[in-house]
Amino acid sequence: MNTRNHVRRYRNVILLIAIVMSISSHIMASILVAPTVVFLSDKARTQRMTIQNPTDGPVEVSIYFSFGIPESDSLGNISVELKDDNVTDPRSALGWIKAFPRKVVVPAQQSQIIRLVARPPENLPDGEYWARIVFSSQSAQTELPPPTEDGAITTKLNMIMRTAIQVKYRTGDLVANLELNQTGVTHEGNKVHVLLDMTNRGNVSYMGVLTCRLLDSDGEEILKNRSNIAIYRDLKRRIDFTLPEGSKLPYKVDVEISPDGRTDVPVTDMIKGNKIKTVAIVETQ
Amino acid sequence: MRTIKRTSAIPMTCLLVAYLVACVTSQSFAQPAVATRSATATIVTPIVVTSTTSLVFGNVTPGVTKTVSRTATGIDTTAAVFTISGDPGAGILVQFTLPEYMSATSGDRMQLLFSSSSCTVDSLAGTPAIPGAGAWIGVNPRALPALKIGATNSSTSIYLGGKVIPQPRQTAGSYSADIVISVSYDGT
Numbered sequence: 463m464n465t466r467n468h469v470r471r472y473r474n475v476i477l478l479i480a481i482v483m484s485i486s487s488h489i490m491a492s493i494l495v496a497p498t499v500v501f502l503s504d505k506a507r508t509q510r511m512t513i514q515n516p517t518d519g520p521v522e523v524s525i526y527f528s529f530g531i532p533e534s535d536s537l538g539n540i541s542v543e544l545k546d547d548n549v550t551d552p553r554s555a556l557g558w559i560k561a562f563p564r565k566v567v568v569p570a571q572q573s574q575i576i577r578l579v580a581r582p583p584e585n586l587p588d589g590e591y592w593a594r595i596v597f598s599s600q601s602a603q604t605e606l607p608p609p610t611e612d613g614a615i616t617t618k619l620n621m622i623m624r625t626a627i628q629v630k631y632r633t634g635d636l637v638a639n640l641e642l643n644q645t646g647v648t649h650e651g652n653k654v655h656v657l658l659d660m661t662n663r664g665n666v667s668y669m670g671v672l673t674c675r676l677l678d679s680d681g682e683e684i685l686k687n688r689s690n691i692a693i694y695r696d697l698k699r700r701i702d703f704t705l706p707e708g709s710k711l712p713y714k715v716d717v718e719i720s721p722d723g724r725t726d727v728p729v730t731d732m733i734k735g736n737k738i739k740t741v742a743i744v745e746t747q
Numbered sequence: 748m749r750t751i752k753r754t755s756a757i758p759m760t761c762l763l764v765a766y767l768v769a770c771v772t773s774q775s776f777a778q779p780a781v782a783t784r785s786a787t788a789t790i791v792t793p794i795v796v797t798s799t800t801s802l803v804f805g806n807v808t809p810g811v812t813k814t815v816s817r818t819a820t821g822i823d824t825t826a827a828v829f830t831i832s833g834d835p836g837a838g839i840l841v842q843f844t845l846p847e848y849m850s851a852t853s854g855d856r857m858q859l860l861f862s863s864s865s866c867t868v869d870s871l872a873g874t875p876a877i878p879g880a881g882a883w884i885g886v887n888p889r890a891l892p893a894l895k896i897g898a899t900n901s902s903t904s905i906y907l908g909g910k911v912i913p914q915p916r917q918t919a920g921s922y923s924a925d926i927v928i929s930v931s932y933d934g935t
Contacts, residue, residue, distance in 0.1 A: 495795075614919055
């Protein structure tokens with residue numbers, strides 16, 4: 463990681479906090495949760511997180527665990543469904559990772575440390591196990607407005623914010639290996655859609671960076687998309703490009719999936735997998 | 748992980764920034780004459796979900812349906828505004844859990860509707876009334892697409908309207924319900 467990246471990251475964090483602080487007088491409820499992903503292992507079974515209340519009032523925060531990994535439909539739309547119970551996934555860490563405390567009122571402008579402890583079952587097969595720690599918050603003052611006149615109806619909607627952070631527990635020999643099954647590219651009007659069909663063949667989630675470059679017939683780049691990805695099992699992922707007016711006709715897409723370039727995950731926590739490069743020709747509809 | 752000594756002279760935000768220097772790895776390189784130590788820090792921008800404005804219907808009259816548009820910014824009626832801040836360009840997955848009714852303490856219920864176009868997703872710091880250029884307008888709140896944190900101001904806002912349908916004999920009183928927004932990073 464170079465110095466420029468560090469400066470940019472620091473700037474982003476400070477800018478974000480400045481934004482939140484500057485609008486805090488208007489905020490009804492908000493919490494700031496860090497880090498964005500938590501790693502535990504058979505060698506480090508405890509970890510800690512920080513929640514901060516940047517607002518001018520107290521915020522009540524409930525902490526619990528759910529299970530949810532990114533899943534996709536046939537069109538490449540991705541979603542995460544959080545399940546709190548009846549989880550039968552063999553990779554679920556639900557039930558044996560705990561957080562303390564589980565409920566807290568964070569005073570205005572204060573922060574709170576949350577501790578995580580993993581107590582995995584014995585003889586857990588090698589690999590990675592997943593859960594999401596959910597921070598649910600709402601303003602601590604939620605009084606219902608009284609009706610203002612006889613026969614009147616008043617209403618109040620409580621806004622509840624849930625931030626779900628992925629927790630990964632690792633044990634034994636770990637392998638990250640991704641397979642790109644198919645790449646489709648369609649062009650319709652000023653839209654180009656790229657659909658990638660991927661399968662995780664490792665025993666950990668594949669974390670990396672997906673880069674798609676849309677090129678014209680001369681090899682000149684028209685547009686580029688770069689996203690951090692985490693593949694847990696099978697996943698179809700769609701990338702949409704909107705062609706700028708007057709751009710040349712798209713001819714092909716260069717796709718690269720690499721475990722390098724993640725600036726949001728400590729190097730020591732990356733299980734580096736394989737690198738994939740492919741080229742797909744654009745099919746015009 | 749660094750140990751942070753807490754002093755009252757240091758603002759909480761500074762402490763948090765210091766904490767966010769979350770993982771420090773270092774490597775030592777033994778050289779014949781000189782030992783050099785280099786440290787690499789990963790600065791992770793935290794994720795922040797904020798409700799800046801609640802969905803407000805104001806006073807409701809029995810038998811009269813009241814709609815609050817996703818563009819409403821009035822005094823009596825306002826659209827809900829949620830802001831998600833974090834790493835610019837980072838992918839996020841957002842899911843709403845929306846109520847079908849509002850309930851009174853007496854147990855009476857009043858119907859609440861969210862249409863398949865009652866949402867706006869704005870990554871360019873607009874307002875419900877005037878979303879930023881390129882905002883997705885009329886999005887289904889129950890099937891939000893994968894989103895990205897806006898690169899311009901490190902945030903993306905979601906505006907949500909709704910409709911309340913009191914019956915003609917709806918009991919007077921105060922009704923409430925919960926709107927839940929769940930946010931997770933896409934790339935982790």
